[in-house]
Amino acid sequence: MLSFKYRVYPSSKQTLRLNRQMFLAKEIYNLIFDKAKEHYKQTGKMFTQFDMNKYISQLKKEKPEFKELHSQAAQNTSKRLADAYSAFFRRLQERKKGSKIKVGFPRRKKYVSSLTYPQSGFKFKNERRLTLSKIGCIPIVLHRVPKGEIKTCFIKKYASGKWYVGLSAEFEPKEFKSNEQGRIGIDVGLSSFATLSTGLKIEAPKFLRKSEKKLKLLQRRVSRKHKGSRNKKRSRLRFARQAEKIANQRLDFLHKLTTQQVKTYGLIGVESLNMQGMMKNHHLAKSISDASWSMYMRMLAYKAESAGCKLSMVASKNTTRQCNRCGGLQDMPLSKRIYECQSCGLVEDRDVNAAKNILERATVGLTGSNACGNLSSTLPLRIEQDISMKQELKEART
Numbered sequence: 001m002l003s004f005k006y007r008v009y010p011s012s013k014q015t016l017r018l019n020r021q022m023f024l025a026k027e028i029y030n031l032i033f034d035k036a037k038e039h040y041k042q043t044g045k046m047f048t049q050f051d052m053n054k055y056i057s058q059l060k061k062e063k064p065e066f067k068e069l070h071s072q073a074a075q076n077t078s079k080r081l082a083d084a085y086s087a088f089f090r091r092l093q094e095r096k097k098g099s100k101i102k103v104g105f106p107r108r109k110k111y112v113s114s115l116t117y118p119q120s121g122f123k124f125k126n127e128r129r130l131t132l133s134k135i136g137c138i139p140i141v142l143h144r145v146p147k148g149e150i151k152t153c154f155i156k157k158y159a160s161g162k163w164y165v166g167l168s169a170e171f172e173p174k175e176f177k178s179n180e181q182g183r184i185g186i187d188v189g190l191s192s193f194a195t196l197s198t199g200l201k202i203e204a205p206k207f208l209r210k211s212e213k214k215l216k217l218l219q220r221r222v223s224r225k226h227k228g229s230r231n232k233k234r235s236r237l238r239f240a241r242q243a244e245k246i247a248n249q250r251l252d253f254l255h256k257l258t259t260q261q262v263k264t265y266g267l268i269g270v271e272s273l274n275m276q277g278m279m280k281n282h283h284l285a286k287s288i289s290d291a292s293w294s295m296y297m298r299m300l301a302y303k304a305e306s307a308g309c310k311l312s313m314v315a316s317k318n319t320t321r322q323c324n325r326c327g328g329l330q331d332m333p334l335s336k337r338i339y340e341c342q343s344c345g346l347v348e349d350r351d352v353n354a355a356k357n358i359l360e361r362a363t364v365g366l367t368g369s370n371a372c373g374n375l376s377s378t379l380p381l382r383i384e385q386d387i388s389m390k391q392e393l394k395e396a397r398t
Contacts (some may be wrong), residue, residue: 001170008130009163017134018115020068024116025069025115028056028074046085114154114155117152127142127145149170151168157318178310181308182265183266183362185197185356185362188291191204196311197359199349207246211246214242216242222239262300269359270365272314272316276294320354
């Protein structure tokens with residue numbers, strides 16, 4: 001599946017219709033949620049998605065205003081709730097097995113900010129207009145033509161007040177053909193966003209850190225306004241637009257970097273990092289989120305195959321402590337930025353040494369090719385993190 005995102009500009013009347021339908025979607029969701037809880041108390045059985053869809057039909061007969069919502073969008077609310085229950089039971093099973101996670105029972109919704117049309121209810125009138133059922137013909141900026149057969153459409157209103165449409169399309173996978181370019185190993189960090197095995201260092205842009213003062217100022221202005229006032233709404237909008245600007249800057253940086261890398265190299269080796277585990281460190285979570293390693297890895301994964309590049313995920317254990325020449329291990333405290341091997345006499349930047357170790361691990365035993373967005377299945381899902389990586393994170397904090 002390929003996803004495409006486009007900016008749309010609904011008129012004032014279309015905006016009212018969209019807001020009305022999102023309100024109805026929220027009401028249907030909450031009514032189904034209440035019915036599911038009541039059904040479980042009375043029968044001890046779960047309210048299935050099929051039962052939810054039947055209940056939606058009953059609600060439309062009892063309350064004709066629900067007919068304003070397109071049938072596909074209405075049924076998607078039951079899917080959202082069914083998925084929420086499935087995720088709850090999955091987390092519950094993981095908790096019973098000893099995993100320290102929050103179970104989080106599904107809750108009623110305070111608002112809905114998107115509508116999804118899984119099968120029908122949308123079509124292109126031309127390259128500048130998208131028709132949504134019961135909404136109208138909405139102007140769209142089709143900056144690139146979507147590939148494949150479009151299956152799903154959703155429209156969403158962001159906190160900044162902007163509207164976007166997302167399309168999911170199916171396409172036929174093509175046989176992987178290597179671009180026959182060079183190979184590279186990449187060591188990610190916080191002081192430098194990435195260090196390549198060639199010795200090149202890519203500086204961390206730190207968009208969030210650079211805009212932190214402005215964000216704090218806008219947040220204070222929001223908190224000082226009276227609840228429900230127009231000034232508070234305007235202040236929230238200014239804050240949301242600044243936050244969206246930071247996200248767009250990060251996306252632009254990552255898109256340009258990953259596109260350049262997959263076109264330049266035929267094999268890219270990166271570390272398999274436990275991002276969720278790292279984010280639990282509250283001292284480092286902001287810096288890790290600002291660096292956005294997970295997004296960087298996802299972009300490399302889905303862009304690699306179409307560019308003829310293979311992405312290989314390797315274990316991160318001892319990539320900094322190990323000598324890339326002789327394979328010897330030694331301690332690397334934070335104060336040592338240069339790796340000096342006691343066995344073979346190698347002297348090299350510690351990050352470059354780690355990147356070369358990553359490249360070597362990615363190259364040894366290389367077989368097959370990855371599907372688009374697919375990472376190597378031979379690696380364990382959770383790999384022990386290298387002590388040196390934790391040290392790098394601590395150093396970036398100070």
